Amino acid sequence: xxxxxxxxxxxxxxGFLGPNGAGKSTSIKxxxxxxxxxxxxxxxxxxxxxxxxxxRRIGFLPEHFRFYxxxxxxxxxxxxxxxxxVSEALLVKRVPALIDxxxxxxxxxxxxxxxxxxxxxxxxxxxxxxxxxxxxxxxEPTSGLDPxxxxxxxxxxxxxxxxxxxxxxxxxILSEIEITCDEVVFIREGEVVTNRDLRAQHEExxxxxxxxxxxxxxxxxxxxxxxxSVEVDEERLTLxxxxxxxxxxxxxxxxxxGAEVYQFTPQRLSLEELFMNIMGEDRGL
Amino acid sequence: MGVWIMAGITFREAARKKILWTALLAGAAFLLVFxxxxxxxxxDFRNSSVPPFLRYQVVSAMLMIGLYTVDLLAVVMTTxxxxxxxxxxxxxxxxxxxxxxxxxxWQILVGKWLGFVAMAGVYVAMMFGGAIAEGxxxxxxxxQHPVRGGLLVFLECVTALSVTFLFGTWFSTLTSGVITLGLxxxxxxxxxxxxxxxxxxxxxxxxxxxxxxxxMPSEAIWRRAAFEMESPxxxxxxxxxxxxxxxxxxxxxxxxxxxLLIALAIAVYHFGERDL
Numbered sequence: 001x002x003x004x005x006x007x008x009x010x011x012x013x014x015g016f017l018g019p020n021g022a023g024k025s026t027s028i029k030x031x032x033x034x035x036x037x038x039x040x041x042x043x044x045x046x047x048x049x050x051x052x053x054x055x056r057r058i059g060f061l062p063e064h065f066r067f068y069x070x071x072x073x074x075x076x077x078x079x080x081x082x083x084x085x086v087s088e089a090l091l092v093k094r095v096p097a098l099i100d101x102x103x104x105x106x107x108x109x110x111x112x113x114x115x116x117x118x119x120x121x122x123x124x125x126x127x128x129x130x131x132x133x134x135x136x137x138x139x140e141p142t143s144g145l146d147p148x149x150x151x152x153x154x155x156x157x158x159x160x161x162x163x164x165x166x167x168x169x170x171x172x173i174l175s176e177i178e179i180t181c182d183e184v185v186f187i188r189e190g191e192v193v194t195n196r197d198l199r200a201q202h203e204e205x206x207x208x209x210x211x212x213x214x215x216x217x218x219x220x221x222x223x224x225x226x227x228x229s230v231e232v233d234e235e236r237l238t239l240x241x242x243x244x245x246x247x248x249x250x251x252x253x254x255x256x257x258g259a260e261v262y263q264f265t266p267q268r269l270s271l272e273e274l275f276m277n278i279m280g281e282d283r284g285l
Numbered sequence: 286m287g288v289w290i291m292a293g294i295t296f297r298e299a300a301r302k303k304i305l306w307t308a309l310l311a312g313a314a315f316l317l318v319f320x321x322x323x324x325x326x327x328x329d330f331r332n333s334s335v336p337p338f339l340r341y342q343v344v345s346a347m348l349m350i351g352l353y354t355v356d357l358l359a360v361v362m363t364t365x366x367x368x369x370x371x372x373x374x375x376x377x378x379x380x381x382x383x384x385x386x387x388x389x390x391w392q393i394l395v396g397k398w399l400g401f402v403a404m405a406g407v408y409v410a411m412m413f414g415g416a417i418a419e420g421x422x423x424x425x426x427x428x429q430h431p432v433r434g435g436l437l438v439f440l441e442c443v444t445a446l447s448v449t450f451l452f453g454t455w456f457s458t459l460t461s462g463v464i465t466l467g468l469x470x471x472x473x474x475x476x477x478x479x480x481x482x483x484x485x486x487x488x489x490x491x492x493x494x495x496x497x498x499x500x501m502p503s504e505a506i507w508r509r510a511a512f513e514m515e516s517p518x519x520x521x522x523x524x525x526x527x528x529x530x531x532x533x534x535x536x537x538x539x540x541x542x543x544x545l546l547i548a549l550a551i552a553v554y555h556f557g558e559r560d561l
Contacts, residue, residue: 032385035560055387062381070301083386
């Protein structure tokens with residue numbers, strides 16, 4: 001890692017993106033005290049990263065969650081709850097609810113050795129939540145999960161935000177990040193390349209592909225009121241607006257100017273396209 | 286609190302390892318063979334003219350050999366069951382879910398150590414107690430100081446365990462296992478060389494033995510245990526392979542305790558400092 005500067009606001013779902021070897025897991029390890037930075041500093045919930053006591057307020061799902069295979073889900077959650085300082089009386093109430101939340105109630109009596117990768121991810125997520133942490137680090141929480149499982153994880157993450165928790169999410173599944181996160185940061189080779197506020201997507205510039213006949217020069221010139229650029233190629237018109245807000249006005253202007261509009265397609269770069277543009281397609285995910 | 290939770294879960298984890306059950310099966314097989322051997326020997330004595338004094342010495346020597354077998358089984362079992370508890374969990378990532386909990390790393394390591402100490406204690410108590418009981422009920426002989434002997438064998442196991450933990454925080458499972466077993470081998474050889482040195486005045490073998498014991502005091506602990514358990518007559522007559530030819534001093538036992546504590550302290554320090 002080098003020159004990595006991040007700020008995560010409380011109560012948001014923060015996406016941490018980057019290609020393999022970018023330093024995502026290393027960053028999480030440093031924030032959790034599993035690895036020590038050679039230089040620099042980080043604070044988590046207002047105290048230096050790695051502080052032992054602050055971990056009572058932090059939950060963590062490792063990328064490949066593994067634990068003693070002979071434990072059943074309730075035993076595992078009781079153990080992790082006790083290690084996190086939760087009283088046995090609270091755990092008695094909380095554990096069955098958590099197992100139900102991650103959809104493992106029918107498998108409560110099974111030992112982890114009989115669990116699939118997806119089921120291990122689910123119980124791993126439950127152990128990260130057993131002490132109701134304020135900050136939750138999730139490293140690839142949906143890897144190994146089927147679409148229903150991904151949906152469940154997404155709902156749980158959102159519920160945690162509703163509860164007031166902050167979620168630090170590291171995932172390769174960009175569509176999941178796009179749906180779930182409030183803000184994302186792209187890193188490469190240990191450095192932040194760019195960040196993006198997904199809450200403000202409607203305020204971002206948008207490109208519109210238009211196919212229309214009878215486009216008069218006056219009509220095209222009149223588009224300048226709402227657009228930042230306009231390109232005309234016979235019946236094809238490509239324009240860029242600063243946000244989605246003026247799109248109805250633009251369409252009304254085109255039709256009102258006598259143009260016969262066959263296609264009006266606003267285009268926004270998906271997170272995956274943005275990721276590819278930033279990282280280069282040859283780098284892989 | 287965290288220490289005891291870790292100790293409890295480690296004990297349960299250790300109790301489920303196949304190597305422990307294999308060692309228990311091997312121990313049960315040993316106790317069976319030992320018991321049969323003792324019974325045959327006693328039966329043969331009834332039909333012979335061997336004087337009672339000599340009979341007693343022969344059965345006592347058999348008991349010592351049996352206890353030495355228990356000692357070897359216990360030390361090897363302790364080493365093999367614990368060898369992957371640190372390095373293996375670091376490699377698999379299992380440690381990540383524990384080391385991010387609100388407990389200092391020393392509590393994780395010491396808790397695990399205590400879990401294996403308890404397991405070694407149970408194993409030694411079962412096997413050692415079984416051999417002593419067979420010697421008494423079948424052979425009619427009793428070790429001179431069985432509790433001292435048992436505690437020393439337990440101390441030997443804890444010493445091997447601490448060395449295993451030390452290397453487990455530095456190296457992979459395989460490497461730390463090879464190093465620990467190698468050190469036990471050095472101690473084994475050195476102990477016997479020192480024992481043989483007692484037959485000649487000023488033998489340089491004694492120096493080799495002492496240096497070996499300083500590098501790894503496990504065999505010295507056993508020889509002290511043998512001295513504590515053997516009957517004084519049998520020892521002075523040099524009737525058994527563990528006769529008191531060269532007896533490790535009490536100071537050597539003190540050295541062993543300091544040795545294991547230092548090994549554990551270094552393991553704690555390095556585990557606390559390293560990246561996981």
